Amino acid sequence: MSKIIELKDVVKSFGGTRAVDGLSxxxxxxxxxxxxxxxxxxxxxxxxxxxxxxxxxxxxxxVLGGNPADPSVRAGLGYLPEAAYYxxxxxxxEVLAFYGRMSGMDESTIxxxxxxxxxxxxxxxxxxxxxxxTYSKGMLQRVGIAQALVHNPKLLVLDEPFTGLDPLARRxxxxxxxxxxDAGGSVIFSSHDLSxxxxxxxxxxxxxxxxxxxxxxxxxxxxxASVNLERLFLSKLAESGDEEAKEALK
Amino acid sequence: MRLFLRQLGALVRLSFLDLYRRKxxxxxxxxxxxxxxxxAALRPFGVAGADRYVGEVxxxxxxxxxxxxxxxxxARQFPPEFESRTIYPLLARxxxxxxxxxxxxxxxxxxxxxxxxxFYVLFAVYRGSTGSGWFPSVLxxxxxxxxxxxxxxxxxxxTLSLAVTMSANLxxxxxxxxxMFIWGGRLPELAVNSPLPAKIALDVVYxxxxxxxxxDLRQRIVHSWxxxxxxxxxxxxxxxxxxxxxxxxxxxxxxRKRKV
Ligand SMILES: Nc1ncnc2c1ncn2[C@@H]1O[C@H](COP(=O)(O)OP(=O)(O)OP(=O)(O)O)[C@@H](O)[C@H]1O
Ligand SMILES: [Mg+2]
Numbered sequence: 001m002s003k004i005i006e007l008k009d010v011v012k013s014f015g016g017t018r019a020v021d022g023l024s025x026x027x028x029x030x031x032x033x034x035x036x037x038x039x040x041x042x043x044x045x046x047x048x049x050x051x052x053x054x055x056x057x058x059x060x061x062x063v064l065g066g067n068p069a070d071p072s073v074r075a076g077l078g079y080l081p082e083a084a085y086y087x088x089x090x091x092x093x094e095v096l097a098f099y100g101r102m103s104g105m106d107e108s109t110i111x112x113x114x115x116x117x118x119x120x121x122x123x124x125x126x127x128x129x130x131x132x133x134t135y136s137k138g139m140l141q142r143v144g145i146a147q148a149l150v151h152n153p154k155l156l157v158l159d160e161p162f163t164g165l166d167p168l169a170r171r172x173x174x175x176x177x178x179x180x181x182d183a184g185g186s187v188i189f190s191s192h193d194l195s196x197x198x199x200x201x202x203x204x205x206x207x208x209x210x211x212x213x214x215x216x217x218x219x220x221x222x223x224x225a226s227v228n229l230e231r232l233f234l235s236k237l238a239e240s241g242d243e244e245a246k247e248a249l250k
Numbered sequence: 251m252r253l254f255l256r257q258l259g260a261l262v263r264l265s266f267l268d269l270y271r272r273k274x275x276x277x278x279x280x281x282x283x284x285x286x287x288x289x290a291a292l293r294p295f296g297v298a299g300a301d302r303y304v305g306e307v308x309x310x311x312x313x314x315x316x317x318x319x320x321x322x323x324x325a326r327q328f329p330p331e332f333e334s335r336t337i338y339p340l341l342a343r344x345x346x347x348x349x350x351x352x353x354x355x356x357x358x359x360x361x362x363x364x365x366x367x368x369f370y371v372l373f374a375v376y377r378g379s380t381g382s383g384w385f386p387s388v389l390x391x392x393x394x395x396x397x398x399x400x401x402x403x404x405x406x407x408x409t410l411s412l413a414v415t416m417s418a419n420l421x422x423x424x425x426x427x428x429x430m431f432i433w434g435g436r437l438p439e440l441a442v443n444s445p446l447p448a449k450i451a452l453d454v455v456y457x458x459x460x461x462x463x464x465x466d467l468r469q470r471i472v473h474s475w476x477x478x479x480x481x482x483x484x485x486x487x488x489x490x491x492x493x494x495x496x497x498x499x500x501x502x503x504x505x506r507k508r509k510v
Contacts, residue, residue, distance in 0.1 A: 051342045053510055075344035085334040087264065089271040101260035102343040104253040131271075147339065157342075 003062070004029050004155050004186040005050060010059035012045055012210075019045040021210030022059070027155075027188055027203075032181055034197040035190040036233055037207030038242075043190040044082050046207070047159050050188070051079055064154060075103065078153035080144045082160055088133035092123055092143050095132065096150050103151035110150070117146040122172050137164040145173060149180070156180065158189035162196050174200050198229040206236050213240040257345050258353045265357025269323060269365065276365045279315035283308060283372045301380050305472040308373055313396070313431070313468065316366040320400045321423045323358035324407030328505075329416050337510050347505050355408055355498060362400045367393070388477050392467035395483070398490035399465035403427050405497035406460060412504040427462055434463035460493050 005027040012020040020042045027033045037043050048054040049061050052068030066073035086095050093114045100110040118128060121142040127135060132143065141164045148156060156177070162170050177187055177200055191197045197204070198218075205215040214236040237245035269276065286308050331337040340350065370393050378384035407423040414422070433440075434456075441452035464486050467478065 048338075051338075053338060053341055071344045071346045073344075074342060077342060079339055079342040081335060081338045083335060085336055086339070087268075087336060088334075089267060090264075094267070098260050098264060099339065099343065101256050102340070102345055104256050104344070144339075 002029050002065070003027065004031070004064060005033075005188060006060075006062045007046070007049070008060045010046070010049060010056045010061060012042075012049060012054060012056050018210050020049070020056075023207070023210065023212055024059075025205055025212065025215070027186055029186055030181065030184060031203060032177065032187040032201045033189070034201030034204040034229075035188055035207065036192075036194065036197060036204060036229075037190075038237070039192075041207040042210040043207060044159055045210075047157055047188075047190060050157055051077060075151075076154040078148035078151065078156045080148040080156075080158040080161055086132050086140065086143060086147070089131050091129050091131055092118055092146070093128060095143055096147055099147045100150045105151055113150050113152075114146075117149055120172075120176055121146045122169060138166060138169060141165055142169065145176070149176075154185060156185060156187045156189075158187065160191060161189050162191060162193045170196060194229040194233055204229065204232075206233055208237055208240050208242060211240075213237065253344070254349060257343075257349055258356060261350065261353025262357040262360055265323065265327065265354065265361045266364070268326075269319070269361040275315070275319045275322060276368065279311070279319070279365065279369060280372065282311055282315070283369055286311075287376060301377075301382065302472055305373075305377065306468070308376065309468040309472055312366070312369040312373060313466075316362060316369060316396065316400060317403055317427055317431070317462075318424075319365050320358075320362040320403040321407045321420065321427060323362050324355075324404035325411045325416060325419050325423065327354040327358050327408055328411050332510070341510060348502050351498070351502055351505050355404065355501075358408065359401055359404045362404060363397050366396060366400060370396075382474060386474065388467065388470050388475065391477055391483065392471045395465040395467055395486060398487055399431075399462055401490050401494045402460045402462070402497070405494040405501070409497045409501040409504070412501055412508065426459060430459050431462040431466065434459070434461050460497075461489070464489060 003026050005025065007023055007025040010020055010023045011018065023042070023046060025033075025046070035043050035046070045054065049056050050063055050068060052063075052070070052074060055069060061068060064073055064076045068074055068077070087098070090098065096114045096117065097107075097110050100113065105113070123139060123142045123146070127139055132140065135143070141161075145158075145161065148158065161173065161177075165173060174196070177189075181187060187200075189197075189201075202218045203216065204218065206213050214232065231249075234245045234249050238249055286304050331340065341347070370389070374385050374389060377389075403423070406426060407419055410419040410423060413419075437452050437456040441449045441456065444452060469475070470478070
């Protein structure tokens with residue numbers, strides 16, 4: 001199996017703060033990696049480096065065998081941003097068509113995919129031809145998921161995919177990710193929703209203050225039934241010196 | 251190459267949707283021009299006088315609205331992308347920043363041209379109906395140079411949008427564009443009659459500011475004068491191309507340096 005994502009000793013600072021501090025991470029082809037961590041731990045910053053939106057100060061980032069700063073490497077990437085803001089005057093099919101064209105898809109494929117995807121993400125039919133400015137938060141998130149998948153990428157990069165979704169939508173989206181994985185895709189997603197993450201990831205990386213405090217396969221955890229993701233999360237944070245996590249474990 | 255064209259097409263489309271879905275600018279312009287028709291029908295200054303007068307006002311309004319549209323379109327290509335963070339999913343696509351810049355420029359420019367073309371058609375219909383000929387050559391020439399002015403105006407406000415805030419950009423672009431359009435031709439004359447510091451300032455402005463007055467054929471159109479020579483046309487078009495290219499190179503530099 002080949003590495004889809006490989007980060008080595010990556011450092012990224014903003015002014016005085018080290019948002020990412022010597023982080024190494026890898027994802028095998030076909031894997032689903034849950035990227036967990038407290039607020040401000042550096043998840044979004046890491047994801048932006050994976051997408052080539054930011055370049056690292058130190059270390060190397062390799063995605064799909066290349067440098068994501070190179071546009072052609074990004075052809076295989078699908079990205080769901082942290083906050084779902086898209087063009088407010090367009091409707092959902094127009095948004096998908098726009099992103100599809102940016103990825104070089106032809107019109108007939110776009111039309112087909114649009115129909116399928118909007119069904120898959122469960123966007124209410126009466127909303128299809130309304131401008132996005134009339135959408136609710138969860139509806140926007142659904143459009144976001146659809147645009148990330150529209151060009152059938154090899155790698156999905158999802159920044160907090162479950163925020164704003166109702167339980168049914170979460171379930172639907174979990175199934176969508178599983179189907180995507182079964183069809184050969186790879187996924188990295190950040191999340192604060194540990195129970196959700198537990199259901200879909202096969203490996204996890206826990207981040208605190210820009211450093212990985214734990215990374216391992218999901219199977220290692222399943223061995224010990226008492227170790228669910230939340231316990232693991234708290235104990236790894238506590239081990240790395242987090243007072244609040246220590247408190248919570250008591 | 252195919253991907254590049256596809257991406258340009260998508261970005262151009264986005265700008266068009268933005269202009270026509272917002273409706274504000276184009277609708278106001280078209281309505282204002284349409285209101286001139288009853289005025290012309292009343293013919294307050296006798297037949298010939300009314301035609302010329304209404305023609306002059308209409309041409310003035312066309313320039314005003316089209317330049318406002320051009321400045322506004324150029325100015326609002328990038329800031330909303332950064333504010334609403336749509337720039338992230340956009341730049342995560344397999345597209346280079348220079349392609350995004352070029353696509354957005356072409357989109358804003360062509361959208362401004364389309365609105366201006368609409369205004370010229372309204373103008374031609376009015377003039378044609380008063381018997382001055384529907385599409386005389388001088389009107390075509392005027393339109394071509396008008397398009398050149400739009401190209402420079404969009405490039406100016408788009409470049410500034412990557413350097414300063416929206417309101418500073420709108421104020422500065424409006425002053426530069428309308429100031430030069432109205433007074434640009436008179437700057438050398440003003441400079442000669444000014445005391446030394448002001449003279450230097452005026453000379454510098456004349457040397458570096460984009461010369462929007464070069465593109466103004468309103469008088470020829472309104473009075474149905476002769477066409478401009480082909481040589482002059484070519485020089486002015488080349489000037490617009492160079493001016494826009496220079497501004498866009500600065501924009502490309504600013505955009506490449508910009509942390510998203
Ligand atoms: N553009 C920026 N300028 C300055 N500081 C930044 C910038 N982007 C991120 N940071 C800082 O870097 C750190 C990591 O931020 P990041 O957004 O990566 O966290 P996160 O793990 O995604 O958090 P959350 O769970 O809240 O989304 C934070 O301290 C943040 O304030
Ligand atoms: Mg984040």
